Amino acid sequence: MKLALVGFGRFGQLIAKTLAKDFELIILDSNIDLKEKATNLGAHWGEVEELSSCQAVVLATPISTLPKIIDWIKPHLNKEVIVIDVCSVKEWPLALMKEGLPSTINILGTHPMFGPDSVKENFKNHKVVLCPERISEECLKKVTHYLEGLGLTLLTKTAKEHDEEISRSLILTHFIGRTLIHFGAEKLDIETKGYQSLLTILKHVGNDSPQLFQDMNRYNPYAKKMRRDFTEALQQTVESIS
Numbered sequence: 001m002k003l004a005l006v007g008f009g010r011f012g013q014l015i016a017k018t019l020a021k022d023f024e025l026i027i028l029d030s031n032i033d034l035k036e037k038a039t040n041l042g043a044h045w046g047e048v049e050e051l052s053s054c055q056a057v058v059l060a061t062p063i064s065t066l067p068k069i070i071d072w073i074k075p076h077l078n079k080e081v082i083v084i085d086v087c088s089v090k091e092w093p094l095a096l097m098k099e100g101l102p103s104t105i106n107i108l109g110t111h112p113m114f115g116p117d118s119v120k121e122n123f124k125n126h127k128v129v130l131c132p133e134r135i136s137e138e139c140l141k142k143v144t145h146y147l148e149g150l151g152l153t154l155l156t157k158t159a160k161e162h163d164e165e166i167s168r169s170l171i172l173t174h175f176i177g178r179t180l181i182h183f184g185a186e187k188l189d190i191e192t193k194g195y196q197s198l199l200t201i202l203k204h205v206g207n208d209s210p211q212l213f214q215d216m217n218r219y220n221p222y223a224k225k226m227r228r229d230f231t232e233a234l235q236q237t238v239e240s241i242s
Contacts, residue, residue, distance in 0.1 A: 001055050002054040002056075003025055004027075004051055004054040005025060006058065008034050008038060009062075010116050010207075011115055012027075014115065014119060025044065027043045048072060049076055052077070057077065058084045058085075062212065063212075064214075064218070066087070066093055071100065074101060077105060079105070080104070082143070086110055088111055089166075090131045091163050091220075094133045094159050106134065107134040108130065115208075124150070125151060127154075163222055171216050171223050173204075180199075185198065
């Protein structure tokens with residue numbers, strides 16, 4: 001089975017290691033400097049025209065690039081393909097794909113709840129959120145069977161449910177982490193276990209691009225409310241000090 005991976009950044013490289021073992025993997029990315037890394041995994045560095053022979057396409061590009069990516073791949077997709085995104089926002093990407101791709105194409109939104117900083121050897125015991133948008137029951141069964149075979153725990157949510165919950169977990173974590181970076185939090189000689197736990201946030205947030213942080217906040221419709229609620233709670237804490 002041919003599977004195309006569009007986007008070969010940090011996360012794309014992470015999942016490509018496994019996908020290249022299980023599929024005839026074609027990788028598309030604008031950064032030609034990554035070609036050798038892709039071929040070393042056993043993947044084929046492809047062209048967009050090759051999408052016509054693929055049964056599945058995984059979009060692993062930044063959230064903000066999706067409109068142009070969808071326009072780019074659309075003319076080359078076959079009618080029976082499944083398009084899967086891995087964005088940390090779900091309502092906006094799924095609406096884009098549903099509107100921009102032909103109705104014959106299966107669409108599945110996913111959010112892997114792991115990344116290069118949390119995966120050690122394999123994906124076992126990690127979680128993936130599935131947001132079935134426009135997909136046949138048979139196609140969905142094939143995807144879930146494959147993911148479960150990797151040892152992943154699957155959670156099924158609507159796009160709305162996902163974005164609401166993720167705004168108060170992942171985006172809140174990144175918000176606190178970016179704030180700690182601006183604050184200048186660093187390892188100290190005298191520090192508590194609690195402070196050490198705070199610094200672990202920096203290990204994850206610091207390795208993610210500022211673009212990811214911007215995109216999560218711009219395209220998740222519930223992020224603004226989270227920031228307002230958190231800021232109000234912080235102010236209440238400050239005011240409680242007498």
